[in-house]
Amino acid sequence: MPEIQSFVHNGATIESKKAPQPMGPAGATVFGLVGTAPNIDPLIPLNKPYRIANPSQLAALDPTGAEAGTLYPAIAAIQQLASVAIYAVVVPEGSDAPEDHDYTGVVVSATDDAGTGTVSVVLKDSTLTTSVTDTTGWSVTVDSKTADVVSFTVSDEDTLVLSGVSGITAADFTAEMVVTINGKTLVSSTTVANIIGGVDPATGRITGMQALKNTQESLTHISAPGFSQKPVHDALAALGAKIFAIPVGDGPSTNDQDAIALSESMAVTGTGYDQFYLVDPMVKIWSQAEADYIYGSASAQALACFARVKPWESPGKGRMGVNIAGLQRHIDYNLLDRTTGGDMLNRYGVSYFARTSMGGYSLIGNRTVSGRFVSQVGLEHTIIRKLLDTTEPGMAENLTKTFMEQRINLINDWLSGLATEEALIGAKVYLHPTLNTVDNYRNGEWHIAINYAGYSPNEHVVYHLSEDTGIVKSFLESIL
Secondary structure, three states: OOOOOOOOOOOOOOOOOOOOOOOOOOOOOEEEEEEEOOOOOOOOOOOOOEEEOOHHHHHOOOOOOOOOOOHHHHHHHHHHHOOOEEEEEEEOOOOOOOOEEEEEEEEEEEEEEOOOOEEEEEEEOOOOOOOEOOOOOOEEEEOOEEEEEEEEEOOOOEEEEEEOOOOOOHHHOOOOOEEEEEEEOOOOHHHHHHHHOOEOOOOOOEOHHHHHHOOOOOOOEEEOOOOOOHHHHHHHHHHHHHHOOEEEEEOOOOOHHHHHHHHHOOOOOOOOHHHOEEEOOOEEEEEOOOOEEEEEOHHHHHHHHHOOOOOOOOOOOOOOEEOOOEEOOOOOOOOOOOOOHHHHHHHOOEEEEEEOOOOOEEEEOOEOOOOOEHHHHHHHHHHHHHHHHHHHHHOOOOOOHHHHHHHHHHHHHHHHHHHHOOOOOEEEEEEOOOOOOHHHHHOOOOOEEEEEEOOOOOOOOOOOOOOOHHHHHHHHHHHO
């Protein structure tokens, strides 16, 4: 007889369709940093993310132990307080000639050195935050006297040494006098361009901070510690918006007005600056290589705070402390005073470090330059990253009722877990009631609506005290 076309099998067949895998935990904090490391191990390529998770991997940035460049001291400061994975992109330093640049400082004291014929001036609030030994072309003018700069040393006390050949003496300086140092830029424009990066036209390779797009783990925060130039901030903000990472940047470290002006220059609409966390000024930290104090990046210290809280929490939680010995300039802070310099900085979205009743220095600032709570930005990014990480396995599946319901239930369950963890107040996931049209469905497109609400940080406590004579009356009645 002919083959029975309708016959399948005389037995059993088992078909099993498993439910979608759980979405998993929210994800760890992972940093992406770009900077310089002139003594880097030659086995580590430039312009390519290098994962650092322990001190031995950090040591490869400078096997000489000199702690040169911007990346080594920044990552060392983070590792000192937190255990976190960091992807570092090292770029070459530029060799173009430095340009003229003025620095200022406030005189604390001045002394003459008869043996060397020099004048030593101790400064505070100096905008020159790097020790300088090659002072060719550097000078200071006081009244009509111009003296060559012999050296500038960052230490417990920042000391400017001037030649006394021109007749300048310690008597020419008075306490609280502002001194202008006519010097040179310490960061070349080529180095700044290398930090920003782009695409190498010769090789097509992505360079600078753009290489942070190609990391094995999703980045939660990105930074170029030690670089406060506006073009660097622009690039960080734009990159952060693309990869859903919070950009953390350094302020100008000059004065409060300049920090506020920088914040005001950051257009927050459509630029990525709505999620930009700005910190000012530079901080004084201990260097093992120098066996002395140096100035370090404030953004690196802020990252050490971000690493110790959850992505949906403020880095200033519990007045998060850091290991610093001082600041480029003093920032006034008072728990009750709304007129302090620190309060004004916060008003313009600038965070800072200050001494508090908790002891030592704490990070003060819960908001991005746009005024958004950075903790709520972190929550938003956490949700987005998880959605992106779990979407691809379901691509090209038929949009059946079962498939769509499973996806919605999966997201609902995950967000419910975050609510239980008190990462958010609550959430609701459902098919969008108006965008799921026939035309959109026939085009393979469907829309999921996710409503959620995050917690606000405890930024302002208001205590209401009212003297109550009724309490006194009740007391007297109880004893009379």
